[in-house]
Amino acid sequence: MDISRHLAWGEVKEHKRIYGIIIVVISLTMTSFMLENAYLNYMMQVVNDTTKIITADVIIANSDYTIRDLYGTGCELRNAGEIADRIERELPGYETSIRVTAQGTYGIGAAGEGADACSIQGIDPLDDSISDIRSKIVEGRFFKEDDPILRGHTPFYIKIRGPGSLPDFTYGTGQRLLKNEKPYPIIVGATAAKLHPSLIKVGKTLDLTISMSGRETSYAGITVKIIGLYESGTPTLDAIVWFMHVDSLREIKGYGNITGRDWYIPGVGTFRGFNPIEIDRKRGDVVLVKAPEPFYQLDPIGYSEEVKKKICSIVPNLKVFSWHDFLVYIAGSMQDVVTLMVWGSMAVTLFLCGATIKYVMDSIILRKTREIGSLKAFGARDRLIFKIFLYQGLFIGIIAGVVGIIVSVIVMNLVSWYGLSMEFIAGTQLDIGFIVNWITILVALLLPIILSVLAAAFPAKKAAGLSPVEALRKGELSL
Amino acid sequence: MSKSYDPIIRLEHVSKVYNEYGTKVLALDDISLEISRGEFVSIVGPSGCGKSTMLHCMGLLDRPSSGTIYIEGKDTSKISGKEIALFRGYRLGFVFQNYNLIPRLTVLENVMLPGLIMGKNKKDVEHRAYTLLRETGISHRADHRGIHLSGGEQQKVAIARALINNPVIVLADEPTGALDTKNSLDIMNLLSKINREKRVTFIVVSHDNNISRYGNRKILLKDGKITEDIKKKNRRKYEHT
Ligand SMILES: Nc1ncnc2c1ncn2[C@@H]1O[C@H](COP(=O)(O)OP(=O)(O)OP(=O)(O)O)[C@@H](O)[C@H]1O
Numbered sequence A: 001m002d003i004s005r006h007l008a009w010g011e012v013k014e015h016k017r018i019y020g021i022i023i024v025v026i027s028l029t030m031t032s033f034m035l036e037n038a039y040l041n042y043m044m045q046v047v048n049d050t051t052k053i054i055t056a057d058v059i060i061a062n063s064d065y066t067i068r069d070l071y072g073t074g075c076e077l078r079n080a081g082e083i084a085d086r087i088e089r090e091l092p093g094y095e096t097s098i099r100v101t102a103q104g105t106y107g108i109g110a111a112g113e114g115a116d117a118c119s120i121q122g123i124d125p126l127d128d129s130i131s132d133i134r135s136k137i138v139e140g141r142f143f144k145e146d147d148p149i150l151r152g153h154t155p156f157y158i159k160i161r162g163p164g165s166l167p168d169f170t171y172g173t174g175q176r177l178l179k180n181e182k183p184y185p186i187i188v189g190a191t192a193a194k195l196h197p198s199l200i201k202v203g204k205t206l207d208l209t210i211s212m213s214g215r216e217t218s219y220a221g222i223t224v225k226i227i228g229l230y231e232s233g234t235p236t237l238d239a240i241v242w243f244m245h246v247d248s249l250r251e252i253k254g255y256g257n258i259t260g261r262d263w264y265i266p267g268v269g270t271f272r273g274f275n276p277i278e279i280d281r282k283r284g285d286v287v288l289v290k291a292p293e294p295f296y297q298l299d300p301i302g303y304s305e306e307v308k309k310k311i312c313s314i315v316p317n318l319k320v321f322s323w324h325d326f327l328v329y330i331a332g333s334m335q336d337v338v339t340l341m342v343w344g345s346m347a348v349t350l351f352l353c354g355a356t357i358k359y360v361m362d363s364i365i366l367r368k369t370r371e372i373g374s375l376k377a378f379g380a381r382d383r384l385i386f387k388i389f390l391y392q393g394l395f396i397g398i399i400a401g402v403v404g405i406i407v408s409v410i411v412m413n414l415v416s417w418y419g420l421s422m423e424f425i426a427g428t429q430l431d432i433g434f435i436v437n438w439i440t441i442l443v444a445l446l447l448p449i450i451l452s453v454l455a456a457a458f459p460a461k462k463a464a465g466l467s468p469v470e471a472l473r474k475g476e477l478s479l
Numbered sequence B: 001m002s003k004s005y006d007p008i009i010r011l012e013h014v015s016k017v018y019n020e021y022g023t024k025v026l027a028l029d030d031i032s033l034e035i036s037r038g039e040f041v042s043i044v045g046p047s048g049c050g051k052s053t054m055l056h057c058m059g060l061l062d063r064p065s066s067g068t069i070y071i072e073g074k075d076t077s078k079i080s081g082k083e084i085a086l087f088r089g090y091r092l093g094f095v096f097q098n099y100n101l102i103p104r105l106t107v108l109e110n111v112m113l114p115g116l117i118m119g120k121n122k123k124d125v126e127h128r129a130y131t132l133l134r135e136t137g138i139s140h141r142a143d144h145r146g147i148h149l150s151g152g153e154q155q156k157v158a159i160a161r162a163l164i165n166n167p168v169i170v171l172a173d174e175p176t177g178a179l180d181t182k183n184s185l186d187i188m189n190l191l192s193k194i195n196r197e198k199r200v201t202f203i204v205v206s207h208d209n210n211i212s213r214y215g216n217r218k219i220l221l222k223d224g225k226i227t228e229d230i231k232k233k234n235r236r237k238y239e240h241t
């Protein structure tokens, strides 16, 4: 073994008490950093998974779209198909999906239940690599090929012109008007089923009033059949976001070639509906874009913004929302603040530890001048003395890093073994979990090492520069 | 063994001025001196006369303010810091008044230390350390920690340590300063035995006249100047009473 390493290790052992305290502080700091980071990663993953069910990395929408419309009924993006194609062409590896959204209301007049609203997302079960609803079904089933997705006609509604200064009034009925018509299949969030147990159950049919346009007050009544319940991991989302086949929504919103005509009754209004429609798959409300998975996930927010910038340059005239915009919209900037605080508090503690290491070593060197002087008399070069103290820093850093990682792994295992979970809405529970990625481990290991080596470098330099005579004389004084 | 130079150390008009807080102290005042290979030199003088300063300069631990020190014919004012370290490691051995054993190391490890610092093979160094411990009569304590030994024993370990790299000169600053009479004489006997048997040059600083009887040359220092330089024909051998 290298003599400088040997002597350094001896020093660490000799001062094991004070170095031990420093190691404990650093490793606990790293433990809390790792736990917080791993928990944040987990929460990010949860939010990521669930929000991306409806948002993906980036959403492209009409210029008068606001982020709130994502939950409601957006305005149509006329050339959705063309934009989706362009993105996939210009950004290889990026996936797109045209989505239609609508706002629904249900439970009006139901005994013992209040009316509630849902945001219906139209998904294409065959061509939607973005939503991963299929794997989230907890009861019932996902869409099947022979599901009655299409009616072949638009839903029925009647639009009554407001007489005089009264506004127009549109009414749709959810009743099945044709006997042989089957209801549209729909997948509902598990939380909604818990909130409205008498209305929502797999196999039940439900009348929905759908707002069909973002601009006008036009409503259509439809009947849906609940084929499955899903659980995304975020109970709040599961209370409001439902899924229908995108073509069903296109039909309901009239995105296609409508050939029938309306009956206009003077003085009353317009009866509309049952118009034969051939849906146009190029039409939709928004285009979702999924970027390729980044190489690492240390900064998902930064990555999200990066992706947004790229998309903006391709569709400069449209609204582009990043996943992070959406996150901020639903959760505020809390996540960002917490992340900042985790790093900030760690930086402060580590800085203090670094300063402590420096001062402890300074005082050790002061006590050891005679030893340093004798080493120099025995032929030790400045570099060797420097290395003795630098190695001490390295050892402290390595031990602190490794201990920190071990302790946090133990804590994480204890938590998951004990099964901690958080109370969520409607009696649902959100498990507390951790996701440790290799960047977190690398940071938890390298940061204390870099820190303590840096902190040790200053006293090490001082020790190396001691004049041997001074060192020997000073030592004599202390006897 | 390398080519033998004589004199092994030569001081030419060496002065050392300390300048602390504006007051100048002339610790060494124009000293010229030659020491031959195999000599056993005692440097004596009252406290503050510059003995340690002279020893430090000769041991390349300090540089003189003016003048030149030649060791084995080499002008030491012209060599780099790295070379000075090599020189100290390979050619010089040091014995201090307060032994300076590294407390957490064992006796054996302490003796091996200068060998390991010079990057020598561990096995060889260990073997040589044992031999030296046997010669200094302390091998039975090889695995004990240095600080658990008595002063006399510690100094014997320090002497073994000074010899580990086969130095041509051993410099000792008051090696018996912290010891009682019996132990002092023990140590001086040991040094003089090594000097005779190994032909290692010894320069021993002391202010004790009993100690300066050892060796074949006595240099008296006063106020940084050599006032006497006595070479003895017959080396006196100490007889135990
Ligand atoms: N670093 C220094 N700064 C200022 N003066 C110094 C320094 N080192 C030594 N001196 C002075 O130089 C003179 C010689 O000191 P030195 O240590 O060589 O004496 P010495 O003969 O070894 O004395 P002693 O027998 O007490 O050890 C003394 O007057 C001392 O005060």
Ligand SMILES: [Mg+2]
Residues within 6 Å of the ligand: B051, B052, B053, B173
């Ligand atoms: Mg002295």
